[in-house]
Structure formats: C-alpha cells, structure tokens
Amino acid sequence: MDPTLAHPRFDAAPPAAAPRLLLDGRPGWQRQGIDGAVVHWTGDAGPALAVARAIAATGFDPARAAAALAATDGHFALAVAGANAVIASVDICRSTPLFHATSPVTGTVIGSDARAVRDAGGATGWDPVPVLEFAMSGYVTGSDTLVRGLRQLRAGELLHVAADGQVRTARWFDYCPAAAAQRSERALREELMAAIDAATDRAIARATG
Incomplete structure (x- = not known):
C-alpha cells in the first residue's frame, strides 16, 4: 500500500526563512553531494544514500520521498538539501533523533542536538502540556518536547521544507x-x-x- 495514501496526515507551519541544518561536525554524521543536492546522513550508508538519490531525482516531492523511505530497510537518519527545498527523516525506530524549530526570525532549524536547535531556532520556555504529560507518565507523546516551539520527528516520519518556507511533516510508517x-x-x-x-x-x- 502506498504510505502516502495510508497515512495522509500533514502538520503545517507558517512560511519562514531559508532552513538551516545543524549537522556538520556532529558525531557520526557525514555529508556528501548527490545529484545536485547535499545529503547529511548517519547510520547505514546504503539505505540513507539510496533514499537521498530518490529524493533528489523526484524533485523533493514529499509523497515520493515517503514511498522511497517506506521501501527501504535500515537504521539511519538523513537531511537532504536542494536549491529550494529540504527533506529530513528518521527511520522506523528513530535510532537517531532529529529535532526542528521554526520561527519567522530564524526560519526552520534542523539538527540532532535538541539544545542546539532550541537555541538557534528561538524556541524558549517550557510547554505546559508536554511538561504535564511527562510529570504524569514519564514520557511526552507525539512530536512535542518539553520546550515550546521545539519539535521532534517521530519514528517513521519525514519533514519537508518547501521553497516558500512552508513546513510539513508526514508519517510514512506506523507500527500497528x-x-x-x-x-x-x-x-x-x-x-x-x-x-x-x-x-x-x-x-x-x-x-x-
């Protein structure tokens, strides 16, 4: 089944400035050019680079990216940056977390270090609902974090930043x-x-x- 048909849930954020990737120099992360795009990846090289090539070849279309991810096995995280768009994703068990924050001032910031993304993305202050969740159950549900404005990619989820700065997330895998x-x-x-x-x-x- 096409995962984009099975899980058509998208969360939109207001348009913002050009995205920034805080992945260079992070432990375990590598960077290389592929078909006119730049891919940052960690984990299994084969699956990560195969998905990156598919993303670049299909013009950063999120539905096709979701299909490529759903057809790939392996443990990895990646962020692929083109001239006008960015797609980032984690694998089905979120073996390497990715965080993101968006504001009109900073644009969208993506990285694997929650504190760095929080500081660069202008995310400040505790978010009372996730804080209450954590206090009651010991964990936070969904893509929220304890910090207002700081989000995390869920297992089997991708993030798409379009040319106009529009930010969307989509699940390409659900464990059910x-x-x-x-x-x-x-x-x-x-x-x-x-x-x-x-x-x-x-x-x-x-x-x-």
Whole structure:
C-alpha cells in the first residue's frame, strides 16, 4: 500500500526563512553531494544514500520521498538539501533523533542536538502540556518536547521544507500490530487512558497504605 495514501496526515507551519541544518561536525554524521543536492546522513550508508538519490531525482516531492523511505530497510537518519527545498527523516525506530524549530526570525532549524536547535531556532520556555504529560507518565507523546516551539520527528516520519518556507511533516510508517489494526484510534486512546488511571490508582493506594 502506498504510505502516502495510508497515512495522509500533514502538520503545517507558517512560511519562514531559508532552513538551516545543524549537522556538520556532529558525531557520526557525514555529508556528501548527490545529484545536485547535499545529503547529511548517519547510520547505514546504503539505505540513507539510496533514499537521498530518490529524493533528489523526484524533485523533493514529499509523497515520493515517503514511498522511497517506506521501501527501504535500515537504521539511519538523513537531511537532504536542494536549491529550494529540504527533506529530513528518521527511520522506523528513530535510532537517531532529529529535532526542528521554526520561527519567522530564524526560519526552520534542523539538527540532532535538541539544545542546539532550541537555541538557534528561538524556541524558549517550557510547554505546559508536554511538561504535564511527562510529570504524569514519564514520557511526552507525539512530536512535542518539553520546550515550546521545539519539535521532534517521530519514528517513521519525514519533514519537508518547501521553497516558500512552508513546513510539513508526514508519517510514512506506523507500527500497528494486527490486533490493534482492527480498532479505532479513539478506542485505543481510551484503553491507554484507562490503563494510566488504573496504574495511578494503584500508586495512590500503595502510597496511602
């Protein structure tokens, strides 16, 4: 199945200035030119460079990039920069995280160091909803982080920065076991909340004796 048809969810951000990649010199990251584009990559070279070539050959089309990523196995992260666009992605287990931040002043900043992206992208202050999530469960859901304006690519997700500065993300892979695939997202969310409530009740009962 075409992953762009199975998962047509895009998150848009306002247009901004030209994107910046904070990947040069980062441990494990390499850089090379491919078909008029510049690819920054880490992890398995074969899959990463094959995807980069597909992205450059298809004119940085996010749907085709998603299809190329979905057809590739391996552990890698990459950011491919062309004359007018950037596509970045992590693999299906997010073996190397990528972060991004966008503002009208800084444009879009992409990198593997959360602090560096936060500082360069103008992301400041705690985001109260993720902070509450983390305080209650020990983790943050979705692409949020604890810092307002600092985002992270989820496993099997790509980021596309277009020529006009428009920023979009799209999932090209979702882990969905066969049993869960037959149930709605709402039902799964309700089951998760019920499990969290039950765990909280047990913790309170234990604490109060």
